[in-house]
Amino acid sequence: MQFKKCKHCNAVINVMNENSLKNCDLTCCNEKMEPIIPNSEECAVEKHLPTYQIKNDKLIVQVNHVMEEEHFISFIGLVTEDKEFIASLNKKDSPIVEFPYEKGSIIYAYCNKHGLWKTKVS
Numbered sequence: 001m002q003f004k005k006c007k008h009c010n011a012v013i014n015v016m017n018e019n020s021l022k023n024c025d026l027t028c029c030n031e032k033m034e035p036i037i038p039n040s041e042e043c044a045v046e047k048h049l050p051t052y053q054i055k056n057d058k059l060i061v062q063v064n065h066v067m068e069e070e071h072f073i074s075f076i077g078l079v080t081e082d083k084e085f086i087a088s089l090n091k092k093d094s095p096i097v098e099f100p101y102e103k104g105s106i107i108y109a110y111c112n113k114h115g116l117w118k119t120k121v122s
């Protein structure tokens, strides 16, 4: 899973087949979109790293983060060996989602102010 962002309008896209993009650039607002590098260690006052619980072969993912008008988690994603899942959130949602459990998968969470965060499922 690779995400790119426009530094002008803050649009974020998920590149579903990144291997096909080796020699082409995606543009937005007439400029090349830049890859978003996920953080994997907390460094802000707010909590961003997704946490999870495993219940009956389901992965219950939560981000302990505010959901306010100007500051919120806009999506939570999961990448397994062969599948990708994205849950888009709006400001009225709780940042809690359910995905299928698969050991070794990667959970992503995106904060509109503090960027992309990831946690590996063990």
Ligand SMILES: [Fe+2]
Residues within 6 Å of the ligand: 046, 048, 065, 071, 072, 111, 112, 113, 114
């Ligand atoms: Fe944040």
